[in-house]
Amino acid sequence: MAPLTGTEQHRWWKEAVIYQIYPSTFKDTNGDGWGDVKGITSKLDYLKKLGIDIVWVSPIYKSPQADMGYDIADYKVIDPIYGSLGDVDNLITELKKRDMKLMMDLVVNHTSEMHPWFLSSRSSKSSPKRSWYIWKSPRRSSTGEPLPPNNWAQILGEANSAWTYDAATDEYYLSLFTPNQPDLNWENPDVRAAVYDVMNFWLARGACGYRMDVINMISKDQRFPDAAEVLGPGHDYHPGGAYFVNGPRMHEFLQEMNREVLSKYDAITVGEMPGVSDIDEVLRSVGSTAGELNMIFIFDIVDIDNEPGKVRFTLHPWDVHDLRRIVRKWQRAMIDRDGWNSVFVENHDNPRSVSRYCDDSDRWKTTGAKLLALMQTTLAGTLFVYQGEELGMRNVPRSWDIETEYKDIEAVNFWAKSKRLYGGGKDPAKMALAREILEKKARDHSRTPMQWTAGPNAGFCDEGVLPWMRVNDDWREVNAEQQLAEGKAGEELSVWRFWQRALASRKQHKDVFVYGDFETVGDDRDEVFAYLRTGEQGGRWLVVLNFSGKVVGWNVPVGMEVAEWVAGSWDNAGVEKKGEARIELREWEGILGKCRE
Numbered sequence: 001m002a003p004l005t006g007t008e009q010h011r012w013w014k015e016a017v018i019y020q021i022y023p024s025t026f027k028d029t030n031g032d033g034w035g036d037v038k039g040i041t042s043k044l045d046y047l048k049k050l051g052i053d054i055v056w057v058s059p060i061y062k063s064p065q066a067d068m069g070y071d072i073a074d075y076k077v078i079d080p081i082y083g084s085l086g087d088v089d090n091l092i093t094e095l096k097k098r099d100m101k102l103m104m105d106l107v108v109n110h111t112s113e114m115h116p117w118f119l120s121s122r123s124s125k126s127s128p129k130r131s132w133y134i135w136k137s138p139r140r141s142s143t144g145e146p147l148p149p150n151n152w153a154q155i156l157g158e159a160n161s162a163w164t165y166d167a168a169t170d171e172y173y174l175s176l177f178t179p180n181q182p183d184l185n186w187e188n189p190d191v192r193a194a195v196y197d198v199m200n201f202w203l204a205r206g207a208c209g210y211r212m213d214v215i216n217m218i219s220k221d222q223r224f225p226d227a228a229e230v231l232g233p234g235h236d237y238h239p240g241g242a243y244f245v246n247g248p249r250m251h252e253f254l255q256e257m258n259r260e261v262l263s264k265y266d267a268i269t270v271g272e273m274p275g276v277s278d279i280d281e282v283l284r285s286v287g288s289t290a291g292e293l294n295m296i297f298i299f300d301i302v303d304i305d306n307e308p309g310k311v312r313f314t315l316h317p318w319d320v321h322d323l324r325r326i327v328r329k330w331q332r333a334m335i336d337r338d339g340w341n342s343v344f345v346e347n348h349d350n351p352r353s354v355s356r357y358c359d360d361s362d363r364w365k366t367t368g369a370k371l372l373a374l375m376q377t378t379l380a381g382t383l384f385v386y387q388g389e390e391l392g393m394r395n396v397p398r399s400w401d402i403e404t405e406y407k408d409i410e411a412v413n414f415w416a417k418s419k420r421l422y423g424g425g426k427d428p429a430k431m432a433l434a435r436e437i438l439e440k441k442a443r444d445h446s447r448t449p450m451q452w453t454a455g456p457n458a459g460f461c462d463e464g465v466l467p468w469m470r471v472n473d474d475w476r477e478v479n480a481e482q483q484l485a486e487g488k489a490g491e492e493l494s495v496w497r498f499w500q501r502a503l504a505s506r507k508q509h510k511d512v513f514v515y516g517d518f519e520t521v522g523d524d525r526d527e528v529f530a531y532l533r534t535g536e537q538g539g540r541w542l543v544v545l546n547f548s549g550k551v552v553g554w555n556v557p558v559g560m561e562v563a564e565w566v567a568g569s570w571d572n573a574g575v576e577k578k579g580e581a582r583i584e585l586r587e588w589e590g591i592l593g594k595c596r597e
Contacts, residue, residue, distance in 0.1 A: 013209070013268035013294055013382060014340060015514050016053040017503055018103065020211075020386045022348045023060050023082055024068060025449045025469060028461035033468050035449075035460070037083035041091045046480065048098045050390060050496070051503030054268070055095065056103040056211050058348055060088070064114050066180035067156070067409055068447075070213060071112035075198040092206040101208035103268060108195045109214045110181040117194075118182050125169050134174035134185050136224065138165065148172055151226045152240030157413030158311055159420075161237050176217065176244070178409060186218045186253055199261045209268030212293070215254070216273040219247030230309065234421075239311060245275040251284055254292040263291075270342055270382070271296040279333045286339045295340045295382055300326040302350045305441075313414050313437050320547040323357075324520060324529045331380055331518040331531075341381030345372060346389045351445040355395035359549050362477075364588055365392055369495045370569035371545060371590040377502040378513050378533060378543045378592060385499070387450055391483055392495035395445040397473050402438055405470055411442040448472045451479040492571050502567070511535035521557055528554045528585060532595075540595040546585035555582050562593035 027039025037060060047055065059069035062077040069079070078085050092102050111118055120129040138146035152162035155177050163172040164179040174183040184191050199210070221243035231238050254271075262269060273296040276282060285292045304322055307314035334341045346353040354360045358368025369392030376383060396405070402415055418434035421427070449471045452459030458475035461467050472478075480496065487497030506513045512535035521530040521542065530544045542562055546552050556562060568591040585591070 009288065010515065012266075015507070015510055016101075016268070016382060017051055017506075018054040018056050018382065018384045019047055019050075019052040020056045020058065020347060020384060022058050022387055022447055025447055025460065025467075026387055027450060027452070028465070028467070031462055031465050032081070033461050033465050034081050036081070037078065037087040037091055041087070041094050044094055044098055044100065048100060050385075050500055051507070052100065052385070054101045054103050054208060056384075057105065059105045059107055064112055064180065066112070067178055070107050071110075071114075071178070071181045072107055073112040073114040074116075076201055089205070096206075101268075102206065103209050103211060104202050104207045105213060106199065106210040106215075107213040108184060108198070109217045110175070110177060110183045113175075113180050113182055121182075122166055122169065122173070125171070131188050132185055132191050133182050134220065135169075135171045136163070136174070138170070138172055146170065146172075148237075150224050150240070151229075151237050152176070152243075153227075153231075153235075153237035154178065154413075155239075156410045157417065158231065158237060158239065159235075159413070159417040162240060174220070183220075184218070186249070187222070192253065192256065196257065196260045199257075203261070203265050203267060209262075209265075209294075210270075212269065212271045214274065215271040215293075216246045216250055216276060216296075217244050218253055219250040220244045221247060231311075241275050246273070246281060251292065254285060258291050258293075268382075269293045269295075273297065274299050279329070279337070283333070283337055283339050286334075288338045288340075295342045297342050297344065297347075298330055300330070301345055302347075305356070313410075313441060315433070315437060315440065320527060320529050320545075321524065323547060324524065327379065327529070327531075328518075328520050335380065335518060341379075342384060343376050343379045343381040344384040344386070345376060346386040346446065347384070348386070348446055349443055351441050351443075352393055352395045353389060354392050355445065356440070357547065358588055360394045364549065365394060365478075366492075366495055367569050367588040368392075370493075370498045371547070371588050373495070373499050373502050374543065374567065374569055374590040374592060375529075375545055377499075377506045378541070380514060380516065380518055380533075383503075383506070386446065388446075390496050390499040391451060391478055391480060393448075393451060393478060394472065394474060395440070396448060396470075398439045400470070402435065406438065406442055406444045407469055408443045408447065411438055411444055414438065444469075451475040453479050453481040498569075498571075505567070509535065509538050509541070512538035512541055521560070522554070526554065527552045530554065532560075539597055542593045542595055543590070544583070544585065544593075545590040546588060549587045551587065552585045553582055554585060556580070561596040563596040565591050565593040567592040 021040055023035045026035040027043055028035050029038045060078055060082040061072045062074040062079045063069045063072050095102055117129050117132050120127050121133045136149040141147055146165055148161040148163035149172055154160040154162045162176050164175045165172050175181055176183055227238040227240040229238050271293045277300055286295050304318045305316050306312055307316045330341055353372050354365055354369045422430040448469055449458055449460035449467050454476045456463035457467055458471045483494035483496035486494040512533050516533045516535040519532050521532050528544055528546050533541045570586055570589050
C-alpha cells in the first residue's frame with residue numbers, strides 16, 4: 001500500500017481547532033485593567049465547551065510594549081504585566097487536564113531595542129553581538145547629513161524609513177516594523193543557534209508548537225537595493241518587500257530550523273507569511289515533504305479589500321466572485337499538490353470579520369457572523385478562531401475619536417502621516433478617506449476587551465477599574481454570558497451556540513470537512529458561493545452561501561439532490577428547503593445540506 005499523503009494523512013494538528021488569545025484584552029484578574037495569564041486559565045472551561053483544542057497566545061514575554069509584545073526583550077521571561085513563568089506552567093498543566101494544548105507566538109525576525117542582545121550590539125562597532133543585527137553605513141546628503149542606506153519604508157508607518165540612525169556609532173540599523181524592533185541578522189549562525197535555543201526552551205516546557213511571526217522576512221537580499229517607487233511622487237520611502245519577503249535563504253533557514261528543533265518534537269507550526277500568493281512558493285514551505293512548516297497563514301482573503309500591489313491601508317471593492325476564486329485556489333492547491341491550509345478570516349492584525357465581509361448592523365450582525373462560521377467550519381485545513389469571533393464581536397463605532405481611542409502604533413502612524421499630508425484643509429477628500437480606512441481596517445477593532453458579560457467593563461475587568469483600551473459600546477447586547485444562555489430548544493441559536501454546534505459537526509464529520517475533497521458548484525457568475533465537500537466514508541455535503549444583503553435564487557445542479565438541509569445561518573428557517581430544485585436564499589444566508597447518494 002502506498003504511503004498516505006496530503007489530506008489522506010491524518011494528523012492531530014490538522015484536526016485541531018485553534019483559538020487565538022490577544023492577552024492584553026482577554027481577561028484581567030488582578031485589577032490593573034490589562035489581561036493576564038491567570039485570566040486565560042480562568043476561562044479554559046469556556047473554551048473547552050466551545051470546542052477548542054489549542055490555545056494560541058499572542059506574545060506574553062518581557063517587552064516594553066511598543067508593538068503590544070511583538071517587541072521582545074527576553075524570550076524566556078514573562079512580562080510582569082501578564083504574570084510569571086509559574087503562571088504559564090500552571091496554564092499548561094490546566095490545559096493538559098482538559099486535553100488541550102498551548103501554542104506560543106515565536107517572534108524572531110526582530111527583537112526589542114531593549115533586548116540585551118541589541119543593547120550589546122549597539123554599544124560598539126566592536127561588540128561581539130554587532131553582527132547579530134543588520135547595521136549599515138549611511139548615505140550622505142550634499143551637506144554631509146546622514147541618510148538611510150536605502151529607500152525601504154517602515155511597515156507600520158510607510159512615511160518613515162525602515163532604517164534607524166544610531167548617532168553614537170554613526171550607522172543605521174534595519175528596523176522594518178518600528179525603530180523599537182531591530183531586525184535580527186539571520187545570516188549569522190550564532191543568531192540562529194540562539195533562536196533554536198529559545199524554541200527548545202518552550203517546547204521542552206510543554207508548548208505544543210509555534211505560530212511564527214512574519215517568518216518569511218528573516219532572509220534579506222544582502223545587496224539591500226532601493227525599492228521601486230510604487231507609492232509615487234511625494235514619498236521618500238517605498239515598500240521593500242521584494243528584497244525581504246521570502247528572501248534568498250528563507251527556505252534554507254526554515255529547513256535548518258526543522259532539522260535542529262522541530263523534527264525532534266511532534267509540534268504544530270504555522271508561519272505568518274504576508275505578501276506571498278504563489279502556489280509553488282507556498283508549497284515549498286508547506287508541502288508534506290518540504291521539511292519546513294505544517295502550514296502558513298495565506299493572506300488572500302484578509303487582503304481582499306486592499307488595492308492590488310499597495311499597502312494594507314487602502315480600500316478596494318470586492319464581491320463573492322473574488323471570494324470564490326480565492327477559496328477554490330487554495331483548497332484545490334493543497335488537495336492536488338499535497339500541502340495543508342490554515343482556515344481563518346480574523347486575527348489581531350485585522351478588523352472584525354462580520355464588519356468586514358457582511359453587514360454588522362443590529363439587524364444582520366447575527367446572521368452574518370453565522371454565515372462566516374458556516375463557511376470556515378466546512379473548509380479543509382486547520383481552523384483558527386480569534387477571541388470574540390465566536391460572539392460576532394464588531395468593529396468599534398465610527399463615533400469613536402481616532403486620536404484618543406485608537407491605540408495601535410500602525411493606526412497612530414497612519415493618522416499622523418495623513419494629517420501632515422492632507423490636514424489643515426490641504427486635501428479634505430484624502431483626509432476623509434484616511435478616516436474611512438481606519439474606521440474600516442484599523443487593528444484596534446479586533447483588540448478591544450473581550451465581552452464576557454453585560455456588567456461593568458463587559459466583565460473584562462472589575463467595576464471601578466479602567467481598562468487600558470475602551471470596551472466596545474455594544475457589550476450589553478453582545479457578550480458571552482448572554483449567548484451561552486441562548487439557544488435552548490426552539491430558540492434561535494446565538495452566534496456562540498452556532499459556532500459550538502458547527503465545531504462539533506466538523507469534528508464528527510472530519511472525514512468530510514477536514515480531509516475531504518472540495519469542488520465549487522454552479523456557475524462562476526452566480527451571486528452565491530456554493531461548494532461540495534466529499535469524504536471517503538462521510539458522503540457528499542453541499543454548502544451554499546449568500547454573501548449579500550439581498551434575497552437570491554439559486555438552482556441546485558442537475559443530478560444533485562439534497563436529502564436534508566442540516567444547518568443554516570437563519571437557523572430552522574434555513575433548513576426547511578428539503579427537496580427543492582431551486583432555493584431562495586435570504587439575506588446573508590448560508591446553508592449546509594447532506595446530499596442523497
